[in-house]
Amino acid sequence: MLAVQEAFVDPLPEKRVKNRAQTEAAIFHAARDLLAEEGFQGFGINAIARRAGCDKQLIYRYYGGLDGLLDAIGxxxxxxxxxxxxxxxxxxxxxxxxxxxxxxxxxxxxxxxxxxxxxxxxxxxxxxxxxxxxxxxxxxxxxxxxxxxxxxxxxxxxxxxxxxxxxxxxxxxxxxxxxxxxxxxxxxxxxxxxxxxxxxxxxxxxxxxxxxxx
The missing domain is CATH 1.10.357 (Tetracycline Repressor; domain 2)
Incomplete structure (x- = not known):
């Protein structure tokens, strides 16, 4: 029974890590493309979140906000x-x-x-x-x-x-x-x-x- 539980539980952390990596990449590319297309006029948390298809809170969690994204893009x-x-x-x-x-x-x-x-x-x-x-x-x-x-x-x-x-x-x-x-x-x-x-x-x-x- 324990072995069955372990087999069921183990993949979850890997799935979360994979999803985080995908979300970070989506946020980064959305921010980079938005900058290239519209400059800072269209560069904002809400616009980036919409383009990335994620909750805007994840931008703060993974990048610390716009400044962190700018550092990553630079x-x-x-x-x-x-x-x-x-x-x-x-x-x-x-x-x-x-x-x-x-x-x-x-x-x-x-x-x-x-x-x-x-x-x-x-x-x-x-x-x-x-x-x-x-x-x-x-x-x-x-x-x-x-x-x-x-x-x-x-x-x-x-x-x-x-x-x-x-x-x-x-x-x-x-x-x-x-x-x-x-x-x-x-x-x-x-x-x-x-x-x-x-x-x-x-x-x-x-x-x-x-x-x-x-």
Whole structure:
């Protein structure tokens, strides 16, 4: 009799865990999609709960409210590159820090170009200055910095080069060019529509990276 009771009771905790994981994922994706589509105007507990199909109290229970969701979304936007760019990006061809940054810069550019949603979120993020936007941007920046540090491994930049500043400028420029291509198809007279246009951008990125890191 005891064995029968144990067999009946054991699956329940697993079911609850599974349901929680599914609900957390539904809440997260609902919040992320809502931000991308409507910005903060439509970003609220009730709207997220409706889209996720759950009780709004679960948002507070699992994420602590909107701030916790923003932190999770910001980290996801930074970690998004891990899904697009494999950890081993260079193999035997990455010999120097310059090799690595050239490779990562071009891969990052291609990854951004292939994901219109992330471009929209970044464009919206940098166009507004509110506490919520700053929280989202800071979380994304922290995650991106950790990714760059992890990819760097044991490689070091040449002496005298301020790598964090140089890399920040480089990646910000790439982001801006990709966003401009989505919005207007050009930047400062530079066409950004065809693959040939982007081949020219890639060639210039290589020259810039080599000019900094050799």
């Amino acid at each position: 980290a996801d936007l930074g970690d998004w590159v891990k899904e697009r760019i494999p950890e081993d990006t260079g193999g035997m061809f990455v010999l120097t820090y310059g090799d690595l940054m050239e490779r990562l810069s071009l891969l990052y550019m291609d990854a951004l170009r292939s994901d219109p949603l992330i471009c929209k979120i970044i464009a919206w993020e940098v166009s507004k200055d509110t506490p919520q936007v700053r929280r989202l941007a800071e979380a994304r920046s922290r995650a991106l910095a950790k990714w760059l540090d992890r990819m760097r491994g044991s490689l070091s930049a040449p002496k005298g080069v301020d790598a964090p500043t140089a890399n920040g400028i480089l990646f910000a420029a790439i982001q801006h060019l990709v966003i401009s291509s989505v919005v207007t198809g050009e930047f400062a007279g530079l066409p950004l529509r065809s693959d040939k246009d982007w081949d020219k951008v890639a060639a210039s990125i290589r020259r810039l990276v080599r000019g900094i890191y050799g």
